[in-house]
Amino acid sequence: KYTSDPRTARDDLIVKAAADTIPNVPVMFWTFRVMAGLGFFFIGLFALAFALVTFDKVRNKAFLALCILAIPLPWIAIEGGWLLAELGRQPWAVDGVLPTFMGASSLTTTQIWITIAGFTLMYGVMAVIEIGLMVRAIKKGPYVAKFGRMHDDAVTSPAE
Structure with a gap:
């Protein structure tokens, strides 16, 4: 990055190159804490949900409000994990093989x-096809077994 031939590098270039190999530690420290903390929060939230459902108290307004407020938190945790992964691997795109400055695309x-x-376009066409298949299956209705009754229909008369 700083010289074409590492054997001829000056001391100041070696110091710059060495500094480039150190990732941004404070950002990595805090993104990991956010990601891991939210993970433990989700474990607690699901444990609380399990307990409330078990004791038939799931309509607790404070719990439901907490669940609504927690909706964006998985995305924040995901972004924290992504930042941690991307910053932590610097300066390598492929560890020890491909440095990030050489990993940029040569496309225009x-x-x-x-x-x-x-x-x-390709994924849009596939989405339209998938929606069409789902609509057709919904219009067709539920599957009826060859015996002429639905899977959930209860047998109301004794066997003969």
């Missing part, structure tokens, strides 16, 4: 936009 902006548009 136009090529990148064409690729994004192609994937968006």
Whole structure:
């Protein structure tokens, strides 16, 4: 990154290169704490939910409000984990093999936009097909066994 031939590197370039190998420790420290703390919070929340359901107290307004407030927390935990993973591997894209400064794509902006548009179109077509299949299955109705009754229908008369 700083010189084409590492054998001819000056001392100041070696110091710069060495400093580049140290990830941002405070950010990693706090993103890990946020991610792990939210994980333990979710374990506690699910334990509380289990207890409330077990004792038929699940309609507790404070618990339900806590559940509503907790909706965005999984995304925050995921982003914390992503930041931790990305910052922690610096300066390597592939540990010990490919440094991040060499891992950038050589594609042009136009090529990148064409690729994004192609994937968006492909997944859009697949989503339309999937929705069509689901709507057709819903309109067809539930599956009736060859014996002429639904799976959940109770037998009301004794066997003969």
